[in-house]
Amino acid sequence: MADETDGESGSIDRRRAIATLFLVVFIDLLGFGILIPVIPLYAKFFGANEFIGSLLIATYSLFQFVGAPVLGRLSDDHGRRPILLLSLLGSVVAWTLFGVAGELGPLLGAANGLVVLFVARAFAGAMGGNIATANAYIADITPPEDRARGIGILGAAFGLGFVFGPAISGVMSSSFALSFFEGVLPAFVPVSQFTMPSFAAAVLSLLNLGLAFVVLPEPSRRKTTTEATAGSRLRGLYEAVTSPAIGPLVVAFFLASFAFSAFESEFIFLTNDRLGLGTAGNAVLLTYIGVVIAVVQGGLIGPLTDRFGEHRLALAGAAIQLVTLALVPFSISWSFVPSLGPIGSGTVGLALVATPLALGNAFTNVSLNALVSLNADADAQGGAFGLTQSAGSLARTFGPAAAGLLYVAVAYWSPFVVAGLLFVPILALLWRMGRGSASAVPG
Known part of the structure; x- marks a missing residue:
């Protein structure tokens, strides 16, 4: 059948798998995109200048540099699905830490929550290497002549996350939304223009984890002969x-x-x-x-x-x-x-x-x-x-x-x-x- 993988790709329904992976990547990047307008101002809120705020932005990419090959090789050895699930769970933790930075910082002995922001940003970057695993998943279930099309679909999910993420952030940080959340959330939940977008990203990541756990199968593939890199990335x-x-x-x-x-x-x-x-x-x-x-x-x-x-x-x-x-x-x-x-x-x-x-x-x-x-x-x-x-x-x-x-x-x-x-x-x-x-x- 045209919509099923063949040979070493197994019997997974290819269209369904690609559609599911599209949704997983879209929601993942949607959570990331929500925080794009928040990060610089959040850092300034804790007293950081523009240079420190830029370092906070760059921290994600730096740790993604470390995490991407690790996750990629782990997915070669242990499967695409478990590594995708692990990375999504990491995103839930990271964005939750982002939202409670102001409360958690003093408990850890930090002068303010800026240290927590850096830790959360670094952890999110390490888990953000899952795009490599998603691309490898596409490679597993598509023949070479259709690979660019499949990767392009993931690229569209990537782009749409950046399109709609900032818009959701604007809604979540609006005065109307903040007034609503103050009225319905328990007193121990910090409500501000910075925390609510962070919690929204965490909730989306949690829903995404549940979606991937329920509907995303593990593709059939040839057993890897690649050895894990022991040295530096x-x-x-x-x-x-x-x-x-x-x-x-x-x-x-x-x-x-x-x-x-x-x-x-x-x-x-x-x-x-x-x-x-x-x-x-x-x-x-x-x-x-x-x-x-x-x-x-x-x-x-x-x-x-x-x-x-x-x-x-x-x-x-x-x-x-x-x-x-x-x-x-x-x-x-x-x-x-x-x-x-x-x-x-x-x-x-x-x-x-x-x-x-x-x-x-x-x-x-x-x-x-x-x-x-x-x-x-x-x-x-x-x-x-x-x-x-x-x-x-x-x-x-x-x-x-x-x-x-x-x-x-x-x-x-x-x-x-x-x-x-x-x-x-x-x-x-x-x-x-x-x-x-x-x-x-x-x-």
Whole structure:
């Protein structure tokens, strides 16, 4: 049957498994997205300055760098399902700690809850490596020619979580919602604009854990021969980089993640400083970008891959991002762009550039993930994805820091131009892989 896996993938209903995994990843990222507007202000509430707040943001990616290959290899050895369940349970614990940071900090001897925030953020990052396991699950249940489509569906879930998460955070932290919660929750539950989004993320993670436990099966797969890495994660990443099969892809993934995280971290600074946009205006722009990425990854990437192949799509996405990232800071002052009612010309110009930028990002992310899967051994999919996602996590740790330094020390436009230029070596790496490989042409 067309909708069942075959051979080593077992008899799992593929469509049902992918749909379930989509929902699991969406809810997981929804919980993560809820806290995006909360984290910087939460840190400031405890007396942190902007630099410390940035370190709190980067802590997640740093520990995700450590956790992704560990979870990936554990899923190779012990199964995808138990590792996904473990990571979801970890998210419940982490987001609950986030919500009680103010109360728990003094009990642990800390001056305030900032220490608890860092601990919770680190634990959430370690458990956030489950995306690698989800990608490996897709690799287990799909044939090579359909892998980009399956990974694209997970990418859409990833994007939708970032679209709707901040909106839920806004509702949960509104004055109306806070008044309601103060009236119905016990007195020992802390109610504030920071705690309620945190608890909402924890509840969603708990519901997600129950969903995955009940309906997500363990895929059949070949017994792994991959040995667990005993040394440093950096050593494992170095070995991946030097691998002829996936090394160029890991480097490309690192540079692409570094560049786009630099853009994301400075985007709100740019729109606030140059356009005067507040939270609401930025939410609209970020939602729009997220919707474009989700639509492309979830609906268009499959047919486009069938027609052009993963390699060509990765090249196209890199070329598009090279140009559009460099144009971002200048698009806000294009005099030839008209206003649209209450929307100023600067915002319209930025949206015009953001559309192909989101398209290019979707092409690059999905295609690189699919190429990694196609070039890795069948019994080491989890480890391969874990190392690749680790490269992305490491990039997202240092990308925002470097971009912030450029923004302050050089000029507001410099991090965006540098981010665009990072796609030049990406194009060179992908071009060197050659057009004649089996993964570079449609199946």
